[in-house]
Amino acid sequence: MSDNFERLSQLLPTLLVDTAYEQELLAASGAVGERLLVAGSQEAQPFSLLAMDEPLLAPDWAPLFPIDAEYGSILSIRAVNIDGEIERFHSAADFQRYCGGRLEELIACTVQLPIPLLERCPLRFLLLNGTTFQTLNKKAAGCTGCVIVAAADAGGFSEDYQTLCDWLTSERCVADRVSLILTQRAPRFNPALEIMAETMLKREKVAVFRCSLGRGSGLSPARALDHAVRDILDRCGDSVENGGIDGSVICACCARLEEKLRTALAETEADGEEAQRQEKLCRSAEKSFHAMAETDRYSLSDLLTQKENADIRTEVRAMFAALRVALPGLIDDAAARSDNPKEDLRQLTGDYLSDLMDKFLTDLLMEFSESHLIPRTQERFDQVIERFQRLSSELSMESFDGEIPVSLDLLKNEGVNIGDYRTAMAVVISRVITEGGKALVKLLAAVLAGEYMSPASFVTLTNVLNKAGETISSFMEQKVDSAMPLGLYTGSLKKAVLKKLDSAEQVLCDQLDKSVFPRLYSLLDEQFLQMSKDYENLLHRQGDRCVERERAAARKAEQIREQLRHVEELCPGAASEM
Amino acid sequence: MRFEYFGTNWLKEGFIFPSLSDYIADTKERLRQPLSVPAYATAGEAERIQRFSQLTQDNPYLQRASFAEAVRQEGENWENLRAVPYGEYPELYSVCIFSSKMLTGIQPIIFLYTAKTLGMLYNACALDYQDKVWIYISDQLFKEHGMLKAEELCYLVGHELGHTQCHHATIRSTTSYGSDKEYSADRAGMIVCAKWMLTHIPGCQPQYAAQLAALYGTATLLKLEVATANGPDKTDWRTAIDYEKLQRDMDNVFDGAAKLSVSTGSHPYTRHRIMAMINFSQSQMLYRCLGLNPNDYPGLCSDEHLQRLMSYQLTNQ
Numbered sequence: 052m053s054d055n056f057e058r059l060s061q062l063l064p065t066l067l068v069d070t071a072y073e074q075e076l077l078a079a080s081g082a083v084g085e086r087l088l089v090a091g092s093q094e095a096q097p098f099s100l101l102a103m104d105e106p107l108l109a110p111d112w113a114p115l116f117p118i119d120a121e122y123g124s125i126l127s128i129r130a131v132n133i134d135g136e137i138e139r140f141h142s143a144a145d146f147q148r149y150c151g152g153r154l155e156e157l158i159a160c161t162v163q164l165p166i167p168l169l170e171r172c173p174l175r176f177l178l179l180n181g182t183t184f185q186t187l188n189k190k191a192a193g194c195t196g197c198v199i200v201a202a203a204d205a206g207g208f209s210e211d212y213q214t215l216c217d218w219l220t221s222e223r224c225v226a227d228r229v230s231l232i233l234t235q236r237a238p239r240f241n242p243a244l245e246i247m248a249e250t251m252l253k254r255e256k257v258a259v260f261r262c263s264l265g266r267g268s269g270l271s272p273a274r275a276l277d278h279a280v281r282d283i284l285d286r287c288g289d290s291v292e293n294g295g296i297d298g299s300v301i302c303a304c305c306a307r308l309e310e311k312l313r314t315a316l317a318e319t320e321a322d323g324e325e326a327q328r329q330e331k332l333c334r335s336a337e338k339s340f341h342a343m344a345e346t347d348r349y350s351l352s353d354l355l356t357q358k359e360n361a362d363i364r365t366e367v368r369a370m371f372a373a374l375r376v377a378l379p380g381l382i383d384d385a386a387a388r389s390d391n392p393k394e395d396l397r398q399l400t401g402d403y404l405s406d407l408m409d410k411f412l413t414d415l416l417m418e419f420s421e422s423h424l425i426p427r428t429q430e431r432f433d434q435v436i437e438r439f440q441r442l443s444s445e446l447s448m449e450s451f452d453g454e455i456p457v458s459l460d461l462l463k464n465e466g467v468n469i470g471d472y473r474t475a476m477a478v479v480i481s482r483v484i485t486e487g488g489k490a491l492v493k494l495l496a497a498v499l500a501g502e503y504m505s506p507a508s509f510v511t512l513t514n515v516l517n518k519a520g521e522t523i524s525s526f527m528e529q530k531v532d533s534a535m536p537l538g539l540y541t542g543s544l545k546k547a548v549l550k551k552l553d554s555a556e557q558v559l560c561d562q563l564d565k566s567v568f569p570r571l572y573s574l575l576d577e578q579f580l581q582m583s584k585d586y587e588n589l590l591h592r593q594g595d596r597c598v599e600r601e602r603a604a605a606r607k608a609e610q611i612r613e614q615l616r617h618v619e620e621l622c623p624g625a626a627s628e629m
Numbered sequence: 630m631r632f633e634y635f636g637t638n639w640l641k642e643g644f645i646f647p648s649l650s651d652y653i654a655d656t657k658e659r660l661r662q663p664l665s666v667p668a669y670a671t672a673g674e675a676e677r678i679q680r681f682s683q684l685t686q687d688n689p690y691l692q693r694a695s696f697a698e699a700v701r702q703e704g705e706n707w708e709n710l711r712a713v714p715y716g717e718y719p720e721l722y723s724v725c726i727f728s729s730k731m732l733t734g735i736q737p738i739i740f741l742y743t744a745k746t747l748g749m750l751y752n753a754c755a756l757d758y759q760d761k762v763w764i765y766i767s768d769q770l771f772k773e774h775g776m777l778k779a780e781e782l783c784y785l786v787g788h789e790l791g792h793t794q795c796h797h798a799t800i801r802s803t804t805s806y807g808s809d810k811e812y813s814a815d816r817a818g819m820i821v822c823a824k825w826m827l828t829h830i831p832g833c834q835p836q837y838a839a840q841l842a843a844l845y846g847t848a849t850l851l852k853l854e855v856a857t858a859n860g861p862d863k864t865d866w867r868t869a870i871d872y873e874k875l876q877r878d879m880d881n882v883f884d885g886a887a888k889l890s891v892s893t894g895s896h897p898y899t900r901h902r903i904m905a906m907i908n909f910s911q912s913q914m915l916y917r918c919l920g921l922n923p924n925d926y927p928g929l930c931s932d933e934h935l936q937r938l939m940s941y942q943l944t945n946q
Contacts, residue, residue, distance in 0.1 A: 373644035381649040388650045395653045398690050403652045 055301050055621050062621070063304075066614050067607065068311040073304045075188040076222055080300040087228075087280055088191045090177045091200030092211050095234050097176045099264055100200065100272045105143050107162065112150070116158050117177045117190050122170040123163025131159040168277050172284060174198075179211035187218045196228030196287070198279045199248070203233035203240045203261060208247055216251035224299030228287050230258040230279040234272075236265045258282040305622035309615065316611045323604030326597045333594035336442045337587050343435075344583035355423055363419060364560050370411055371556040374404075378552075379545050386541050393540055400548060408555070431579065439586050659759065660689035667732075667794045669816040669918050671809050671939055674795055681800045692799050696758040699798040703756070706749040707742035707765070718771065720779055725764050727828075728786045728821045732794050737762040744769060751856045755789035756798055764789060775866045776852065780845040783825040784818040791817025809943055811898075812905050819846050819909060820918045827919065835921055843910035844876055847903045851875075854899060879907055901942050908938045 060077050063070040091097040093113055101107045101120060107128075108114070128140040130149070133156050140146040150157070177190055191197075197219055201208065208216075220226040231248050233240075240261075248257050260282075261268070262275035270278065382400065386392040663682035666675045685691050722739065729737045737755075744750040744767050754765045764786060770776055777785065791814035792798065823842035826833050848870050856864055882904065909915055912935045913923035923929050930938075 370644060374646065377644070377646045381646060384648060385650040385653055389653060394690070395657070398693060399653050399656055400649070402656065403649050406652075407646065 055298070059301055059304060059621055062614075062617055063308075066308065066312070066618075067611055068308070068315050070308065070311075072185065072188075073307060075185060076300065076304060079188040079192040079194075080223060084193075085172045085196075085284070086175060086194050087172055087283060088175050088177060088194035088197040089200060089276070090179055090191070090197060090215055091232075091234075092179045092202075092209055094202040094205060095200040095232075096264070097178060097200040099234070100232070100262070100276045101162065101164075101176060107143050107146065108150070109147060112154055113178050113180075114154055114157060114160070115178060115180055116160065117175045119159075119161045119173060119175050120166075120169055121161060121163050121173040122166065124165055125163070126165070127163040129161045129163075130157050132156045133158055166273070168280055172280060174276075174280070179209075179215060182211045182214045184214070184218050184222060187215065187222075191218075196225055196283045198230055198232055198276065198283070200232045200234060201244065201248075203235045203244065204237055205241060205244065207241075207244075208251065213251060216248075220251075220253050222300070222303055224303060226252045226254050228283050230260065230282045232260045232262050232275050232279050234262045234264050234275075235269050258286075302622040305618050308618045312611055312615045312618065316608055316615070319604050319608045319611060323601050323608065326600035326604060330594050330597035330601060332442075332445065333590050333597060337590040337594065340439075340583055340587045340590065344580055344587075355419070359419070359423060363415065366415060367560055368556065371552060374407075375549060375552060378548060382541050382545055382548075386537060392537060396541065396544055400544065404548070404552075435579070435582060435586070439589075442590070657689045660692055661685055664692075664796050664799070665794075667791075667813075667817070669791075669820060669914055670795055670813055672936055673809055674813050677800055678796055681796065693758070695799045695801070696756065699756055699801075703754055703765070706746045707744055707767075709743040709768075710740050710765070721766065721771070721782060724779060724782045724786050724825070727825060728783060728790050729762065731821050731824050732787065732790045732817055733757070733762050735760060735762045737764045737790075739763075740765045741768045741771075742766070747857065750861065751853045753785055753789045755786075755793045757793040762790070762793060769861060773856070773862060773864065773866060776856070776864075777849065778845070779829075780822050780825060780841070781849040781852070784822040784842070784846045784849045786818075787821030788814045788818035790821075791815070809939065811902055812939065812942075815846060815902055815906055816909050816915070816918075818849075819843060819906060820915065822846065823915065824919055835916060835919065835926065838919075839910040839915055842915075843903075843906045844872065844879060846906045847879065848872065848875060850899050850902060879903070882907060905939065905942055908935060 056077070060074070063074050063077065089097045089100060096113075098108050098112075098114070098118065099106065101118070107118075126141060126143070128143075128146045130138045130140070130146070132138070132153075138149060140149060175191065175194055197215070199212065199215065201212065216229075219229055229252055231245070233244060245257065245259050248259070249255055258279070260270060260275045260278045262272055263269035264272065269275070382396065385396060389395045664678050664685075666678050670678070681691075718741075725737055725739045729735060735757075738761070740763065742749075742765050744752070750767060750769050752767055753770075756763045756765075766786075770785075792810070794817060795810065795813050797810050797814075819839075819842040822845050823835075823838040826838040826841055827835065830838075852866075852870060855869055908930065911928075911930055912932070913929045914932055914935060916923040916926055916929060
């Protein structure tokens with residue numbers, strides 16, 4: 052075999068394209084020595100040419116495996132069945148007996164015959180049946196030429212013949228090494244067959260031998276086969292020695308390979324360009340996400356209008372006003388109904404007010420959250436998410452695993468699984484605001500405690516007013532004798548409590564402005580920034596992936612170009628011949 | 630009587646305030662309710678809580694007065710009290726929420742303070758009154774970089790919440806303290822610490838968590854002791870505690886091979902607490918408090934045995 056053949060067979064498995072077919076084709080042409088294929092469809096029965104004194108197979112038997120005929124001094128038949136068992140026979144009658152009903156089980160058969168022709172060239176008999184290039188590569192592997200057997204009275208050649216001829220001419224490049232036997236069972240004869248065969252084989256003067264399989268004039272099967280084989284061998288000489296067939300097959304292979312490689316190269320380059328384009332998109336999306344987060348701040352400070360802000364204060368003032376009016380009556384009522392009025396009032400008036408205030412403030416903030424903050428925040432969140440979704444679909448971010456990064460730490464803290472993020476979003480936001488709101492009420496209380504009470508003060512609004520209660524009670528103890536009449540006692544209590552309420556109202560309104568809402572906005576702002584950052588990171592990682600893809604594509608393209616050069620070296624201009 | 634939702638449409642609908650009289654009656658009733666006894670309390674602890682509960686029948690304001698007194702006393706030791714928002718100390722916040730869920734079930738209000746006395750410098754404190762819990766932590770613990778691991782913070786916060794759950798602040802004004810109050814709180818700290826590890830370390834086994842809870846509890850006590858001895862900002866926390874050596878020491882103690890070495894605390898009281906923690910880490914009670922079936926883990930000491938060990942320690946400390 053030639054060097055090129057060797058090089059090509061080594062090159063094939065390393066190529067970046069699928070070369071299974073080329074490897075088969077090369078293997079089919081790679082055997083040493085001369086061997087001819089005798090192939091025909093059922094009507095022509097190539098096996099009938101094997102007939103010696105008696106037919107090897109019954110006329111209607113049609114094995115789908117090839118039968119190899121080789122020279123031997125006596126008749127010997129070696130059959131391999133599906134289990135790999137080998138049986139040997141020394142007469143056609145024995146073989147026929149064995150085959151009766153068991154032909155299906157056979158997968159290979161070699162016949163040794165004392166025919167001098169076979170000494171010069173072994174033959175392989177094959178029945179064409181739904182033939183493809185792939186089956187021919189396998190079943191006709193190692194054959195260096197072909198005797199086509201066809202029925203002389205056929206209207207034309209079937210598809211199987213067409214495939215066989217295409218394979219012989221374009222894939223195996225052995226069109227010159229083909230002869231045709233036309234078998235006759237009846238006197239009819241189609242004179243157009245010869246011309247058709249020449250067309251199919253793309254050459255002139257195909258040697259045709261007529262063979263009689265019963266009635267009609269023509270050569271005997273053995274003679275026809277002998278003539279057909281000798282015609283090929285004598286006319287073309289020994290193919291193996293001059294290496295001509297190898298060269299042509301290599302060119303056929305290379306032509307196919309070049310085409311495949313060029314297609315792969317184009318695809319790889321396109322993939323690289325697409326990756327580059329996507330990377331640019333990712334980078335610019337990342338920048339614009341960042342810019343939006345930095346500059347727009349999602350307009351969070353405008354979540355409430357001035358009027359709405361003022362409404363909150365109006366509510367607070369109105370509540371205090373109403374409380375001032377109601378409180379004396381409440382105290383009187385409690386004093387009247389208690390069995391220990393002085394002690395009960397001293398202990399619990401402060402608690403009552405602080406609980407009331409705590410609840411009122413929480414409700415107030417919650418209600419504003421539900422009616423204004425939550426829907427408006429939801430809107431802003433949705434804008435960001437929609438933007439991201441639009442981008443991710445533009446970027447065809449398949450690698451994006453579907454988990455939208457809703458980075459809300461409070462929720463994470465609770466270990467809640469964010470499956471359906473859109474539903475979860477509303478929950479998240481209301482929780483942020485609820486938690487935030489509650490924390491703020493407490494924060495506010497702490498601020499109150501820190502700013503307005505002594506360091507040893509109580510620590511929530513409850514305690515601010517508890518402290519007021521304590522102050523009241525100690526005031527009572529100092530100024531008011533517990534033996535004092537109840538009316539006088541409660542009167543002093545009312546005066547002290549109302550005075551405390553005045554300052555509490557002022558503090559509350561101030562803190563709403565200075566602390567509560569700014570803190571609430573900054574809390575939301577933090578969440579938005581974090582979310583935006585998570586998206587930015589996602590985009591950044593996607594961009595990095597694109598760069599990687601781009602680099603991989605460039606590397607692959609370079610490899611393909613290199614391989615293309617190797618293939619071109621093996622058979623220059625192969626592609627242009629196609 | 631609790632406050633129902635008033636709605637803030639008070640402007641439109643008019644303000645209707647709940648009756649102060651009802652509030653007083655309702656609050657007094659609630660203040661007379663017996664206090665709960667936590668599952669990890671010692672026998673002495675449980676008895677004290679029950680005794681106090683009886684006293685409140687006659688004087689419902691006892692608890693309230695105790696609370697006010699506790700706040701007044703603690704308040705003298707610190708200044709610059711501020712609430713902890715989530716974003717600034719996420720770990721502390723998580724630990725506090727986690728601990729509260731484990732123990733009190735009430736979301737706490739968390740404060741940092743600046744200590745005015747050395748005793749409160751490396752310390753924390755928790756108070757409760759009715760359905761509110763406050764946790765106070767010294768800001769010094771966060772000023773010194775890398776001082777406490779998350780597990781140790783769990784132990785610390787759990788310990789303080791243990792005090793509230795055992796009503797120590799409430800009871801102290803009326804009854805003399807049992808000397809076992811720190812032991813009960815240590816147990817609470819260990820429960821939180823072990824549960825934290827079971828929740829946050831993938832594949833963590835209960836035995837491992839229990840052992841580590843004792844280790845981190847011990848490490849926390851030692852760290853606070855070392856920090857107090859050295860003074861502020863004088864300790865390099867990367868090398869202050871050799872955890873592996875500490876673990877070996879504790880293993881030896883448990884095997885009875887040695888007494889606690891000097892490295893495990895100079896204060897005798899601290900050493901007794903460490904012993905008690907080692908015992909508790911091997912007890913059925915801890916596993917029960919972690920929501921596990923102690924029968925699945927052979928070799929644990931029974932509640933009675935744990936009580937006997939505790940009595941022995943209390944009489945010998």
